[in-house]
Amino acid sequence: MIYLDHAATSWPKPACVHEAMERFMRDVGASAGRSAHRLSLEAERIRFDAREVIGCLLGLNDPMRVIFTPNATTALNMVIHGLLTRENSHVVTTGMEHNAVMRPLRALEQSGVTVSIVPCQSDGMMHATSIEERIKPNTRLIVVNHASNVCGTVLPVRQIGEIARRHGIPLLVDAAQTAGAWPIDMHADHIDLLVFTGHKGLLGPSGTGGLAIHDDFNLDLLPPFIHGGTGSQSEEETQPNLMPDKYEAGTPNSVGLAGLAASVHYLMDYGLEQIVAQEQKLTSRLIDGLDEIDGVHVIGPMELNQRTAVVSFNIESIPCSEVAHHLDQQFDIMCRPGLHCAPRTHRTLGTYPDGTVRFAPGPFVPIEEVDRAIEAVTTLAEQRLNV
Amino acid sequence: MSEFAVILVHTTSEAIFTERILKAAGFDIKLIPTPRHLSSDCGSAVRILMSDKEDCLEALNEAGLVLDRIEPLEI
Ligand SMILES: Cc1ncc(COP(=O)(O)O)c(C=O)c1O
Numbered sequence: 001m002i003y004l005d006h007a008a009t010s011w012p013k014p015a016c017v018h019e020a021m022e023r024f025m026r027d028v029g030a031s032a033g034r035s036a037h038r039l040s041l042e043a044e045r046i047r048f049d050a051r052e053v054i055g056c057l058l059g060l061n062d063p064m065r066v067i068f069t070p071n072a073t074t075a076l077n078m079v080i081h082g083l084l085t086r087e088n089s090h091v092v093t094t095g096m097e098h099n100a101v102m103r104p105l106r107a108l109e110q111s112g113v114t115v116s117i118v119p120c121q122s123d124g125m126m127h128a129t130s131i132e133e134r135i136k137p138n139t140r141l142i143v144v145n146h147a148s149n150v151c152g153t154v155l156p157v158r159q160i161g162e163i164a165r166r167h168g169i170p171l172l173v174d175a176a177q178t179a180g181a182w183p184i185d186m187h188a189d190h191i192d193l194l195v196f197t198g199h200k201g202l203l204g205p206s207g208t209g210g211l212a213i214h215d216d217f218n219l220d221l222l223p224p225f226i227h228g229g230t231g232s233q234s235e236e237e238t239q240p241n242l243m244p245d246k247y248e249a250g251t252p253n254s255v256g257l258a259g260l261a262a263s264v265h266y267l268m269d270y271g272l273e274q275i276v277a278q279e280q281k282l283t284s285r286l287i288d289g290l291d292e293i294d295g296v297h298v299i300g301p302m303e304l305n306q307r308t309a310v311v312s313f314n315i316e317s318i319p320c321s322e323v324a325h326h327l328d329q330q331f332d333i334m335c336r337p338g339l340h341c342a343p344r345t346h347r348t349l350g351t352y353p354d355g356t357v358r359f360a361p362g363p364f365v366p367i368e369e370v371d372r373a374i375e376a377v378t379t380l381a382e383q384r385l386n387v
Numbered sequence: 388m389s390e391f392a393v394i395l396v397h398t399t400s401e402a403i404f405t406e407r408i409l410k411a412a413g414f415d416i417k418l419i420p421t422p423r424h425l426s427s428d429c430g431s432a433v434r435i436l437m438s439d440k441e442d443c444l445e446a447l448n449e450a451g452l453v454l455d456r457i458e459p460l461e462i
Contacts, residue, residue: 047403063404233397242397
């Protein structure tokens with residue numbers, strides 16, 4: 001079987017992830033941050049290890065500013081709702097967003113928030129200056145996707161960060177597709193708030209994700225989104241103003257975090273440059289191979305230094321869902337067709353409402369599997385001429 | 388004078404962070420339940436040797452952890 005759906009969830013995971021989770025279930029089991037017995041403390045040590053290693057990957061100094069949530073969506077909602085509470089708030093975003101950003105913004109429009117969407121080119125690229133042009137006196141947040149989950153386009157986050165910094169507006173980056181797959185340095189990139197998910201490039205289990213907060217970001221600006229038990233200040237009926245508990249009410253996914261800590265250590269040992277190099281090799285092969293096939297259109301940027309390993313395409317006159325179905329049934333290839341939870345992106349790319357077929361090889365997919373996928377698409381493209 | 392002191396932390400994450408820093412610096416420490424007379428919270432605290440108090444504080448400050456409450460441990 002060939003699994004080319006890593007942009008949805010990476011699989012298989014490194015063996016150390018299964019082992020860490022199995023060990024946790026068998027030998028630790030307890031809830032981090034809840035009791036003071038040795039199992040609970042051990043669970044907390046594992047959770048802390050996850051904070052530390054993720055902070056390190058993202059260029060943060062303070063591990064207490066790595067907050068865990070069940071996924072990227074929860075963390076995005078936390079920041080978007082938290083920073084747009086003031087009356088007449090305005091937010092700037094891009095035409096490359098996932099619904100995890102667009103839907104909270106659309107919901108807030110109902111309560112008077114105004115949204116400016118920077119249009120992007122038909123390959124998803126944009127100039128940071130077009131963000132600056134839309135900043136108003138009441139702009140409270142800039143939120144941008146780091147890399148597209150549809151076609152891999154990497155947005156100029158560092159330049160956007162400089163603009164945000166100059167205007168004193170918080171920058172929120174949706175790094176669901178880039179954490180673990182693209183270099184990130186929150187200090188150098190001027191990212192105030194960065195949302196990650198554990199189950200994609202970070203190679204961890206689903207049910208993990210979070211928010212990394214810049215060491216200099218003023219925490220008073222961001223209220224808690226979910227209120228509840230933290231195991232700290234239990235005498236109070238209000239949410240503690242302590243990090244990380246302020247943003248972590250409710251029992252954590254300790255077993256998931258054990259897996260995530262293991263996967264991020266694995267990534268760091270393996271080396272991010274190596275991961276990027278392997279993905280670029282696969283991406284290059286995919287783009288070149290698909291682009292040569294008669295009747296196949298590749299969507300998105302062709303330059304490898306501006307994209308991640310997510311390649312979208314269509315075969316003329318075959319709906320993308322049929323292509324994906326044939327790839328699964330005839331060729332044993334798993335991929336995702338359709339709109340990929342990102343109608344805004346597909347509008348930008350000119351592929352709305354029909355969508356695209358998406359191939360997303362993870363870094364460890366053998367190049368022969370990519371070649372077999374290209375052959376399969378070639379066969380389907382040829383078959384279309386015979387029906 | 389008591390032999391031990393307790394560093395009071397606000398959260399278990401802070402307890403583990405403190406443990407991590409002090410252990411790495413080679414101090415003789417132990418996580419203990421927060422003594423009732425020092426806090427109404429039922430979590431953990433970090434026990435250190437009274438003689439290490441100043442050095443521990445310095446190590447924590449260097450790592451960016453500001454913990455202001457260190458109390459003698461009455462047994
Ligand atoms: C760009 C982007 N943002 C946000 C998300 C949401 O991530 P999660 O489903 O882990 O909340 C995804 C993936 O689904 C994504 O690709």
